[in-house]
Amino acid sequence: IWEEMLRLFELELTGVSYRTWFLPLIPKEINEELKLFYLETPDSFSQRVLETRYIENLQKKAETVIKEPYRVVIQLKPDESEDEIEEKKIKENPKKILKDEFYFNPRYNFENFVVGNNNKYAHAAALAVADAPSMAYNPLFIYGGSGLGKTHLMHAIGHYIMENHPEKKVLYVSSEMFTNELIKSLEDRKRIRAFKQKYRNIDVLLIDDIQFIEGKEATQEEFFHTFNTLYDLNKQIIISSDRAPNKLVNLEDRLTSRFQWNMIADIQPPDYETRVAILRKKAELENVDLDDDLFEVIGLIAEKIKFNIRELEGAFTRITSFSTLLNEKITVKFARNILKDILSASDFNISCESIKKTVCKKFNIKIADIESAKRTRNLAYPRQIAMYLCRELTETSLPKVGEAFGGRDHTTVIHAYEKIAAEVKTSQETADIIDELKDELNGK
Numbered sequence: 001i002w003e004e005m006l007r008l009f010e011l012e013l014t015g016v017s018y019r020t021w022f023l024p025l026i027p028k029e030i031n032e033e034l035k036l037f038y039l040e041t042p043d044s045f046s047q048r049v050l051e052t053r054y055i056e057n058l059q060k061k062a063e064t065v066i067k068e069p070y071r072v073v074i075q076l077k078p079d080e081s082e083d084e085i086e087e088k089k090i091k092e093n094p095k096k097i098l099k100d101e102f103y104f105n106p107r108y109n110f111e112n113f114v115v116g117n118n119n120k121y122a123h124a125a126a127l128a129v130a131d132a133p134s135m136a137y138n139p140l141f142i143y144g145g146s147g148l149g150k151t152h153l154m155h156a157i158g159h160y161i162m163e164n165h166p167e168k169k170v171l172y173v174s175s176e177m178f179t180n181e182l183i184k185s186l187e188d189r190k191r192i193r194a195f196k197q198k199y200r201n202i203d204v205l206l207i208d209d210i211q212f213i214e215g216k217e218a219t220q221e222e223f224f225h226t227f228n229t230l231y232d233l234n235k236q237i238i239i240s241s242d243r244a245p246n247k248l249v250n251l252e253d254r255l256t257s258r259f260q261w262n263m264i265a266d267i268q269p270p271d272y273e274t275r276v277a278i279l280r281k282k283a284e285l286e287n288v289d290l291d292d293d294l295f296e297v298i299g300l301i302a303e304k305i306k307f308n309i310r311e312l313e314g315a316f317t318r319i320t321s322f323s324t325l326l327n328e329k330i331t332v333k334f335a336r337n338i339l340k341d342i343l344s345a346s347d348f349n350i351s352c353e354s355i356k357k358t359v360c361k362k363f364n365i366k367i368a369d370i371e372s373a374k375r376t377r378n379l380a381y382p383r384q385i386a387m388y389l390c391r392e393l394t395e396t397s398l399p400k401v402g403e404a405f406g407g408r409d410h411t412t413v414i415h416a417y418e419k420i421a422a423e424v425k426t427s428q429e430t431a432d433i434i435d436e437l438k439d440e441l442n443g444k
């Protein structure tokens with residue numbers, strides 16, 4: 001088979017590519033059940049080239065010759081296989097390999113993590129686990145929205161354990177990395193061995209963003225076994241997710257129930273004071289002079305960006321970088337100029353009144369109706385949208401927002417806000433409506 005395929009390539013390719021990439025290949029094995037055709041190459045560079053540039057062509061030729069679609073797998077020659085080298089290295093010096101793999105963000109440590117009311121339980125639990133792995137809480141499950149500090153806490157735990165318990169083998173992976181590694185290893189028996197060995201020979205497993213394995217059955221299966229093995233050996237497991245375990249709907253019950261065996265800690269959006277404290281910490285880390293102007297700018301940003309610390313920091317970094325770039329001092333005026341898009345709400349004077357007007361125009365209803373007690377769906381939905389925007393874009397207090405909508409109770413406003421906030425995440429239609437209205441209100 002291979003000789004026929006080679007002949008086809010010889011006709012099609014230039015002599016150089018043919019000789020460089022194809023001649024050295026050795027046909028290894030055909031797995032008829034799985035429709036896999038294994039080829040062996042002597043070095044990882046040509047493996048990469050073949051995988052990226054020629055794999056489709058290889059599969060086409062295989063199909064032409066075998067008359068059946070086959071997947072072509074390019075393997076490294078066994079005695080030089082990277083996995084074996086890795087396996088050997090793990091045996092010789094387990095710590096080192098895992099350390100190399102642990103993607104260190106040196107900034108993500110406990111010292112740089114600002115503790116506020118929103119995250120104090122998660123922080124305390126993380127610290128307890130880092131201090132006494134396998135003895136405090138196992139498993140520890142941390143959840144919270146995007147950009148609220150889950151990864152930061154996970155890395156902090158990793159740093160802390162490696163420093164204070166240097167004998168422990170720590171492994172940090174995102175569940176996406178876990179999945180990709182698993183998929184790769186499934187192509188080759190040796191790799192699956194290395195994979196299992198790697199994940200079952202550690203003392204601490206930090207697995208980030210577990211929601212990624214929702215709906216992925218094979219990954220869940222493998223993770224289930226990894227979890228059980230580690231747990232039975234009393235190894236520490238720390239899991240993060242963007243939702244509480246019982247909200248992970250496309251995850252097997254046997255997994256979510258395990259996640260709830262011990263400690264579950266959530267991270268909420270930070271309050272104003274915490275947002276300010278985070279930005280001050282950031283200024284300190286970046287060696288920016290903390291003068292009155294900067295204080296004011298920090299206050300301004302913290303007032304506007306409420307639900308995502310990554311964005312909060314992003315806005316701040318934009319200002320400091322532009323200040324360095326343009327060699328201009330950071331003042332409120334300067335900051336407003338740079339953050340036009342974010343700060344526009346106050347510049348354009350968005351109020352509950354303007355929001356009501358814009359929303360009514362969009363849904364083609366009367367202002368009197370949105371303020372009325374009527375609760376038909378065609379009024380209730382725009383009303384909730386408008387309340388959501390009042391909460392999101394203005395500093396109006398909850399009771400005041402209620403007043404603006406025909407004297408409704410503030411709990412009604414909270415309910416409306418939460419309902420739309422949830423819908424923005426699950427319904428593209430609502431998300432689009434909100435975006436459109438925001439643009440309109442911001443004068444874009």
Ligand code: ADP
Nearest residue numbers: 112113114146147148149150151152278309310
């Ligand atoms: P998540 O993983 O939850 O999406 P990250 O951990 O990536 O969020 O955090 C986003 C950014 O916000 C990071 O740069 C992180 O350092 C910063 N951050 C989050 N929480 C805090 C905090 N409490 N104190 C200081 N910085 C924080």
Ligand code: MG
Nearest residue numbers: 150151208209
């Ligand atoms: Mg993260």
